[in-house]
Amino acid sequence: MGDYDSMIPELKGEENLIAAAKHIVKALGSNKNLTVDARKILAELGTQLSTMTAVNETKDDGTSEIEDLLHSVEEKIMRWEEDQSKIWDSGQEEASEYLIAAGEAQKLTERLESLCLNKDDDEYVLLQRAHNILQKAMERLEEEFRHMLVENRQPFEPEHVSFRSNEEDVVDEVSIISFGDESVEDSLQRDRDSVSRASEEYIIDLIQPDLIPDLRCIKNLMFNSNYDQECYQAYTSVRRDALDECLSILEMEKLSIEDVLKMEWGSLNSKIKRWVRTMKIFVRVYLASEKWLSDQIFGELGPVNLVCFVEASKASMFQLLNFAEAMSIGPHQPEKLSRILDMYEVFADLLPDIDTLYSDEAGSSVRKECHEVLRRLGESVRATILEFKKAIASNASANPFAGGGIHPLTRYVMNYIKILTDYSETLNLLLKDHDEEYPSLLSPDMSPTAEEESKSGSSLRRISPMSSHLLSIASILESSLDEKSKLYKDPSLQHFFLMNNVYYMAQKVKGSELRDIFGDEWIRKHNWKFQQHAMNYERASWSSILSLLKDERFQNPGSNSISKTLLKERIRSFYLAFEEIYKAQTAWLIPDLQLREDLRISTSLKVIQAYRTFVGRFGNHVSDKHIKYSADDLESYLLDLFEGSPKSLQNSHRR
Structure with a gap:
């Protein structure tokens, strides 16, 4: 085959290689000694070489076109690389032109990539150039994109957005954590x-x-x-x-x-x-x-x-x-x-x-x-x-609450559970199946009346999980108040304190949404409780003093005559006891006006009636100077009780 070397012209590049191959095929094809199969193979090879020549000629024309387009796009893209201003700030026309140029750079890059180029091809150099131009364009567009998002943000003014809301009434709230005996x-x-x-x-x-x-x-x-x-x-x-x-x-x-x-x-x-x-x-x-x-x-x-x-x-x-x-x-x-x-x-x-x-x-x-x-x-x-229940139960006091009024714990707890009724739907959901410690049935002291039993046909009525917990909280509060009442040495003040606090609890339930949760039976029971404490207060405070005015014969021993000495001593003891009570109980406080008035009236009826009877029957047996106060005086003094402001009658004169 060495004779064929002289047939190959000195050609370079892809085109020269194709031409040389065609020259060899032609020379071999003229050899009459070749077999039919060899001639067929050489014919097919010649066809492929001709096709490659045609493609190469087409590629030459396309490359020239791509290079021209790439140059034009590059000019448009690079012009903005030297400009520090923002494209979109320069107007819509400039922005549109840049987008078109960037789009053309992207299409030219895709077109060049589709040619499956080798690194030695001239077109590969164009591809690298196209990639660089496209990268510049994308970096600039990213910058413009970010700038547009930042600089064109709309101001947000939340006060202009309204949601449906409802201002609730202001209620008392005291921190249990801060409770102390001297807390006011x-x-x-x-x-x-x-x-x-x-x-x-x-x-x-x-x-x-x-x-x-x-x-x-x-x-x-x-x-x-x-x-x-x-x-x-x-x-x-x-x-x-x-x-x-x-x-x-x-x-x-x-x-x-x-x-x-x-x-x-x-x-x-x-x-x-x-x-x-x-x-x-x-x-x-x-x-x-x-x-x-x-x-x-x-x-x-x-x-x-x-x-x-x-x-x-x-x-x-x-x-x-x-x-x-x-x-x-x-x-x-x-x-x-x-x-x-x-x-x-x-x-x-x-x-x-x-x-x-x-x-x-x-x-x-x-x-x-x-x-x-x-x-x-x-x-x-x-x-x-x-934790709230534990805090109530553990809220111990070292000293009694001054004045026997409504303890801050009572105010806090009752207002607290009143607030919780606003969340009844949520609490019933959250407490459902989570109240093993407190059953979902009424406790024994909440058993319905016979009338309710006949209507419901059941000795127990079911209550909601939230109701169960609120009733439990109220019960824990009552136990805590009972313990606090024992700090008073005076039995009458113990009942006075419990009367105030139980009354407050009953009124808080009666006058709020708590009524539907606690029920009328609970209210009736606690109305009875505070009335019992009021009666016990009167008995403890006034029984001994009223016993001094009992209808008795103040007789001298061995005769039917009235002992003026004994009568004077009894009157004097009554006044001293009354003044002592006045001094103490003017410092006691009943915050509720209606309860204060009711207890004053009840006390006045008992004391003034007994005093009038006593003075009317025995007053003529002693001189006026021994009758220190008239019935009207005492009635007036009784109106000073339960104001929370201590007063004294010890050195006062008859009005």
Whole structure:
């Protein structure tokens, strides 16, 4: 075959190699000694070489066209590399031209990649050049995309968003933790926003609406150019910062669990109320609007859209969840219960919205954490109720409560359980199947009357889980009050104290939603209880003094004459005892005006009637100077009792 070497011209490059191969095929084909099969093979090889020549000629023309287009695109792209201003700030025409140029760079890159080039091809150099131009264009578009999202954000003004709310009446609230025998603190202010059950969402424009089409165009071009990660990261970082700013506007600080646990109750109470309000606005307004914005820009991309929303918002959501989790951890102080219930209710109300916003796998971590935090808040509610009962039972006092009035513990507990009726639906849900310690049937002292039995056909009526716990709390309170009453040395003051407190409990139940929970039978029983204590007070206070005025013969021994000495001593003893009672019981207090008036009247009827009878029968046996007070004087003095302001009659003169 060495003779064929002279037939191959000195050619270079791909075209020369093809020409040389064709020359060899032609020379071999003229050899008459070749077999038929060999000739067939050489014929096919010649056809393929001719095709390669035609393709190469076509490629030469295409390369020239691509190079010209690439040069034009490069000029347009690089012109903006030297300009520090923003393309979209220069007008829609400039922006459209840049988008077209970037789109052409992407198409030229794809066209060159389809040629399956080798590194030694001239076209490969063009491909590298196209990649560089496309990269420049994508970097610039990412910068423009980010700039447009940042600079065209709409201001968010939460005060313009209104939710249905209802200001509750202010009630007394005293911290059990601060109870002391000398405590005179009566109340703290409480204002609870009722949790809105509204399901409506408030969609607002988070950026200028007329920029959405441009943002969508940039997104499409970047995704088509395999710069989807850059686009996605630019969007999520900007929107993540926007959501952080939203929480800042709503005054939600970034607090660790340790920060929350160390916080004083006054400050924490304020932050809980702010959290409740923020959650409603953040989920129903801001997150709903954020999801809508993401849908507008990335909607047709399916799962990518949800990933963008989740990645942009989950940090802010976890910040809010972190606060709720800290509250659920404890300590389970009683004053926190209504606030934790507020958190639970608003969270439970928003959970369907959250599940919808964070649907599919992308949002599963947020969904799961929300459900877990809600569960922990529910556990915290149950634990706090049990701690509340323990706090009441263990609220021991070293000294009796001054004046025998309504103990701060009584005020606190009764107002506390009244507040809990606002959460009846939630408490019944949370306490259901969790009250093994307290059965869901009425306790023996709550058995219905015979009339109720005949109507119901049952000796016991079922009550709700919440009712069972509230009745239990009231019972624990009564036991605590009984123990506190024993601190008084004076039996009359023991009954006076219990009369005041049981009356307060009965009136609190009678005049509120607690009536439906405790029932009329409970009210009747406690009305009877406080009346018994009132009777026992009168008996202990006045029986001995009234015995001095009994209708007896003050006779001298051995005669039927009246002993004026004995009579004077009896009158003097009565006055001394009355003055002693007056001095003591003017310092005692009955806060309820009606109860105070009723007890004064009842006492006056007994004392004044006995005194009038005594003076009328025996007054003419002693001189006027021994009758220190008239019946009217005593009646007037009795009106000074139970005011909580000690007075003395020891040195006073007859009026």
